[in-house]
Amino acid sequence: MTNPTAAILVIGDEILSGRTRDSNMHFLAEELTRIGITLREARMVADIHSEIVDAVRTLSSKYTHVFTSGGIGPTHDDITADAVAEAMGAPISHRADAMALLQAHYDRSGLPFNEARQRMARIPDGATLIDNPVSTAPGFTIGNVHVMAGVPNIFQAMVASVLPNLTGGPPLLSQSLRVNRGEGEIAGPFGALASEFPELSMGSYPFIQNGAHGTNLVVRGTDPGQLDAAMVKLTRLFG
Amino acid sequence: MTNPTAAILVIGDEILSGRTRDSNMHFLAEELTRIGITLREARMVADIHSEIVDAVRTLSSKYTHVFTSGGIGPTHDDITADAVAEAMGAPISHRADAMALLQAHYDRSGLPFNEARQRMARIPDGATLIDNPVSTAPGFTIGNVHVMAGVPNIFQAMVASVLPNLTGGPPLLSQSLRVNRGEGEIAGPFGALASEFPELSMGSYPFIQNGAHGTNLVVRGTDPGQLDAAMVKLTRLFG
Numbered sequence: 133m134t135n136p137t138a139a140i141l142v143i144g145d146e147i148l149s150g151r152t153r154d155s156n157m158h159f160l161a162e163e164l165t166r167i168g169i170t171l172r173e174a175r176m177v178a179d180i181h182s183e184i185v186d187a188v189r190t191l192s193s194k195y196t197h198v199f200t201s202g203g204i205g206p207t208h209d210d211i212t213a214d215a216v217a218e219a220m221g222a223p224i225s226h227r228a229d230a231m232a233l234l235q236a237h238y239d240r241s242g243l244p245f246n247e248a249r250q251r252m253a254r255i256p257d258g259a260t261l262i263d264n265p266v267s268t269a270p271g272f273t274i275g276n277v278h279v280m281a282g283v284p285n286i287f288q289a290m291v292a293s294v295l296p297n298l299t300g301g302p303p304l305l306s307q308s309l310r311v312n313r314g315e316g317e318i319a320g321p322f323g324a325l326a327s328e329f330p331e332l333s334m335g336s337y338p339f340i341q342n343g344a345h346g347t348n349l350v351v352r353g354t355d356p357g358q359l360d361a362a363m364v365k366l367t368r369l370f371g
Numbered sequence: 372m373t374n375p376t377a378a379i380l381v382i383g384d385e386i387l388s389g390r391t392r393d394s395n396m397h398f399l400a401e402e403l404t405r406i407g408i409t410l411r412e413a414r415m416v417a418d419i420h421s422e423i424v425d426a427v428r429t430l431s432s433k434y435t436h437v438f439t440s441g442g443i444g445p446t447h448d449d450i451t452a453d454a455v456a457e458a459m460g461a462p463i464s465h466r467a468d469a470m471a472l473l474q475a476h477y478d479r480s481g482l483p484f485n486e487a488r489q490r491m492a493r494i495p496d497g498a499t500l501i502d503n504p505v506s507t508a509p510g511f512t513i514g515n516v517h518v519m520a521g522v523p524n525i526f527q528a529m530v531a532s533v534l535p536n537l538t539g540g541p542p543l544l545s546q547s548l549r550v551n552r553g554e555g556e557i558a559g560p561f562g563a564l565a566s567e568f569p570e571l572s573m574g575s576y577p578f579i580q581n582g583a584h585g586t587n588l589v590v591r592g593t594d595p596g597q598l599d600a601a602m603v604k605l606t607r608l609f610g
Contacts, residue, residue: 315445
């Protein structure tokens, strides 16, 4: 597959402690699949500066795009912007454009634009702001790294403003067949079929329902003709 | 914190394509928190041999324990056991103890113990088997790496048989306070309080409800006395 690749880095202790269940990774996975960018890896790390720096460096050198989620608010545990700046070798400061956006927002709302809120204007040099229609404090893109908020509705709004600017490949299509047999029964011929179609990816996902074993067979690829041909053979084998 | 650390590696295309939403990471996070093992990182990678090998190597050298989920079934896309063996430098074969377990299972069920099913007996030399009360095919522990199935009820059963053998630290406790103010309003004094209690971890999680900003303040640590003292001060500040 020659589609562009991506990773997501979810930042925050609350996911790893089990207190909160991440939903941003799953949302982004679906959106990227739709526009033909292949999500190849997801990582979740704690609010630890060196861990974030290392992960951003590794992932940004490995994939076409990196999306981060979390850690760009006003509190002491919001350390993502500074860590990303370090990872990308960019200076960071309270940038004038972000300060102006936030100043106008707090002027309108009548709330004080205090020191904590000003932290949300810390944006690396050379980064492009990502619009936040929900609560103004912007995300940013630097190099191939897109830095977004962790609150799900803000994350989703930021994804919606970033994705139209990215070049995807043909969308990754998938078709599936539900079979009332266990994986061990279909594995041989299914594996043989997979090697007949090297450009498709075929996976099998077992389930148990009412005590009986079954398997969902999923075929993925970008060429609709190949996908249809594989499904015809698959249905003939197991349908 | 001196508690033992852990990472989870979730293996499988179906999570990254957005087709399936992972639940094993969240389940394990809660279980580890309860027994005082700190989950420090989660990774999700595709069914690609070299990716699995690299991730297992990195994580097993970095943390006390690594838990993997997925890719130990009978089909061609189940490549976890061989990848873990390579990462840990161990030979792998159809091991006699696992063959015997599976042979007995298929004898009882009357299903053929075919080549695909025999693949599930591929276990690295020196590994200890992990019991699978749901469908027999075992997981295994090699070094500090615990290799488990991806199907959630089997994953959970395997976790239940592995965790009692691990030494945890004092459980990670948490208390929280819900505040009807935005993060930007409480960030200054909250950050100051966090630096008063360097052994606790304090996080703030904003939410919007009925158009109003609010924040959940969460304090985590292993010392109940410190936790109570911090909560008294927190409630005095914002309660």
